[in-house]
Amino acid sequence: MAQVLPTGLPSTRGRRARAVAFRVLMLGALAFVVGPALWLVVGVVGRALPGWRWNVLTTLSQGTSGGLANAVVGTLVLMAGVLILAGTTGVLTGIYLSEFAQGGRGVTVVRVAIDVLAGFPSIVLGYVGYVALCVGLGWGFSLLPALMILSFMVVPYIAKATEAALHQVPTSYREGAEALGMPGGHALRRVVVRTALPGIVTGLLIALSIAGGETAPLLYTAGVTNNLPTWSLLHHPIAYLTYYVWTDWNQPTAAAHVVSYDASLILVVMVLAMLVVARLIVSRTQRHAESAT
Amino acid sequence: MDEVTRRQVSDAQLASVLHNLDPDRDRPADVIVAEHLSVGFAGQSVLRDVSVALPRGTVTAIIGPTGSGKSTFLRTLNRMNDRVRGFERQGDVHLDGESIWSPGQDLLAVRRRVGMLFQRPNPFPMSIRDNVVAGVRAHGIARGKQLDVVAEMRLREVGLWDAVKDRLHGSPYRLSGGQQQLLCLARALAVGPEVLLLDEPTSALDPLSTEAVESLFRTLTPALTLLVVTHNLGQARRLSDATMLFYDGQLAEHGSTAQVFEQPRDARTARYVQGLVG
Numbered sequence: 001m002a003q004v005l006p007t008g009l010p011s012t013r014g015r016r017a018r019a020v021a022f023r024v025l026m027l028g029a030l031a032f033v034v035g036p037a038l039w040l041v042v043g044v045v046g047r048a049l050p051g052w053r054w055n056v057l058t059t060l061s062q063g064t065s066g067g068l069a070n071a072v073v074g075t076l077v078l079m080a081g082v083l084i085l086a087g088t089t090g091v092l093t094g095i096y097l098s099e100f101a102q103g104g105r106g107v108t109v110v111r112v113a114i115d116v117l118a119g120f121p122s123i124v125l126g127y128v129g130y131v132a133l134c135v136g137l138g139w140g141f142s143l144l145p146a147l148m149i150l151s152f153m154v155v156p157y158i159a160k161a162t163e164a165a166l167h168q169v170p171t172s173y174r175e176g177a178e179a180l181g182m183p184g185g186h187a188l189r190r191v192v193v194r195t196a197l198p199g200i201v202t203g204l205l206i207a208l209s210i211a212g213g214e215t216a217p218l219l220y221t222a223g224v225t226n227n228l229p230t231w232s233l234l235h236h237p238i239a240y241l242t243y244y245v246w247t248d249w250n251q252p253t254a255a256a257h258v259v260s261y262d263a264s265l266i267l268v269v270m271v272l273a274m275l276v277v278a279r280l281i282v283s284r285t286q287r288h289a290e291s292a293t
Numbered sequence: 294m295d296e297v298t299r300r301q302v303s304d305a306q307l308a309s310v311l312h313n314l315d316p317d318r319d320r321p322a323d324v325i326v327a328e329h330l331s332v333g334f335a336g337q338s339v340l341r342d343v344s345v346a347l348p349r350g351t352v353t354a355i356i357g358p359t360g361s362g363k364s365t366f367l368r369t370l371n372r373m374n375d376r377v378r379g380f381e382r383q384g385d386v387h388l389d390g391e392s393i394w395s396p397g398q399d400l401l402a403v404r405r406r407v408g409m410l411f412q413r414p415n416p417f418p419m420s421i422r423d424n425v426v427a428g429v430r431a432h433g434i435a436r437g438k439q440l441d442v443v444a445e446m447r448l449r450e451v452g453l454w455d456a457v458k459d460r461l462h463g464s465p466y467r468l469s470g471g472q473q474q475l476l477c478l479a480r481a482l483a484v485g486p487e488v489l490l491l492d493e494p495t496s497a498l499d500p501l502s503t504e505a506v507e508s509l510f511r512t513l514t515p516a517l518t519l520l521v522v523t524h525n526l527g528q529a530r531r532l533s534d535a536t537m538l539f540y541d542g543q544l545a546e547h548g549s550t551a552q553v554f555e556q557p558r559d560a561r562t563a564r565y566v567q568g569l570v571g
Contacts, residue, residue, distance in 0.1 A: 172413060175373070175411065175415070176415040176416075177431075178373060179371060179373060179404060180481070181404030181428065181431070182401075182428065186431045190427070190430075194418065288418050288419050288420055
């Protein structure tokens with residue numbers, strides 16, 4: 001009668017200790033993520049700012065000196081191209097896999113292809129692009145092969161992020177749309193994809209960051225030039241920022257190092273700006289979302 | 294002279310005038326007729342040989358234990374089960390005399406005519422006004438400025454207008470659960486259905502919201518025909534003209550609500566309505 005509680009329950013002290021241990025682990029993980037990010041930003045900004053001249057944005061490169069206008073525009077063109085090419089392909093693939101695929105061999109092939117593509121070393125993809133497109137098809141170092149290789153690289157990220165985001169859309173939204181007799185495409189656009197947009201945008205962001213930050217596949221496909229990009233897709237090399245980060249860093253002169261820092265800073269700022277724009281888009285479209293309240 | 298004219302209108306003429314004014318004239322008296330309907334999923338039988346006719350403009354309650362096939366029956370009527378994996382059926386369901394599965398029948402039109410309200414309010418992640426007109430837009434019933442008119446009319450109809458008129462472009466999720474359900478009702482009414490399927494529409498609501506939603510349901514007939522799945526026997530009694538009791542996939546009893554509750558013919562019904570089984 002006296003012993004009501006069953007024996008063998010974990011003691012309060014043990015539970016507290018585990019709670020503290022867990023908290024420490026989580027804070028450690030947080031520091032592991034936030035620390036390097038801060039270090040990177042502070043390091044890049046701290047080194048680039050003292051020697052910063054605004055005219056790097058407006059003057060063309062002259063080998064290891066001069067400005068970076070050609071590379072800035074080139075990187076922007078590459079990112080825009082990837083957004084169009086890989087963005088549409090990836091999002092549509094994700095929508096197909098989530099909404100239309102019924103299973104079967106075709107779907108398995110698509111999934112395996114995505115996994116293979118995602119696991120491919122970028123430099124190998126670049127080399128394939130060089131051999132098959134630049135040399136094989138005679139396109140030379142130019143925009144189209146660079147875009148294609150970058151897109152092959154990032155399509156898996158976009159497709160997977162899209163598929164995962166669509167899987168998260170509550171069944172009740174789909175059923176509600178169905179019960180109203182909404183045509184499938186209408187429901188998909190107005191209700192389903194809109195709800196999944198934050199996840200899809202995250203996938204696109206990762207893809208764009210990769211496109212902006214890649215070097216190896218571009219060395220093989222884009223070439224480099226001191227000139228601004230032209231409107232031609234073929235036969236004209238295109239400059240990009242990561243090339244200067246690496247090449248100028250390996251030069252002996254302090255002037256070249258400054259250009260390297262400048263290129264890094266511009267890249268970091270571009271990525272941050274992209275994050276802000278993406279957040280704005282998301283918060284604009286999600287102002288009526290269930291999670292927003 | 295006036296009186297003479299008035300007297301000359303015979304009962305037959307009056308009847309014919311009234312008949313011509315009736316929007317449902319020349320339609321079958323029973324809006325939904327199920328004939329020997331059996332439904333299963335991947336070989337597992339859920340509904341067996343259900344035959345029932347639902348008169349236009351009435352409220353029918355569907356009661357029965359969990360897993361008895363009530364919701365499956367309801368969701369078959371607007372073909373929500375068609376895409377469920379392994380769905381198989383025998384028998385037929387007629388809407389206004391035409392099979393809902395007949396080749397000439399447009400699935401989207403069937404769903405527009407047979408609306409549905411779910412157990413949990415499920416507003417879409419768009420503004421309150423856009424929620425009301427979501428179906429109207431999809432069916433191209435109205436557009437542009439007309440949508441505002443439709444939204445106001447339907448929100449007034451469900452008694453939500455005064456509560457939301459200043460935040461039509463706000464999020465629906467800031468409304469209370471009862472208000473969200475009314476919003477979903479407005480959305481369902483906006484496409485002009487003939488039949489409304491209600492799947493435990495108040496089970497997620499508090500008693501006051503339930504009362505508001507219930508009293509609204511009563512104003513919808515005879516323009517609409519309602520089918521309400523409910524676990525709340527009191528609600529079935531308050532709301533419905535007729536009651537169907539499902540038991541183990543079969544229609545155990547169907548009759549006027551008074552008869553089913555007071556003089557049940559089936560022993561299982563008697564036990565169920567007395568609260569002896571749940």
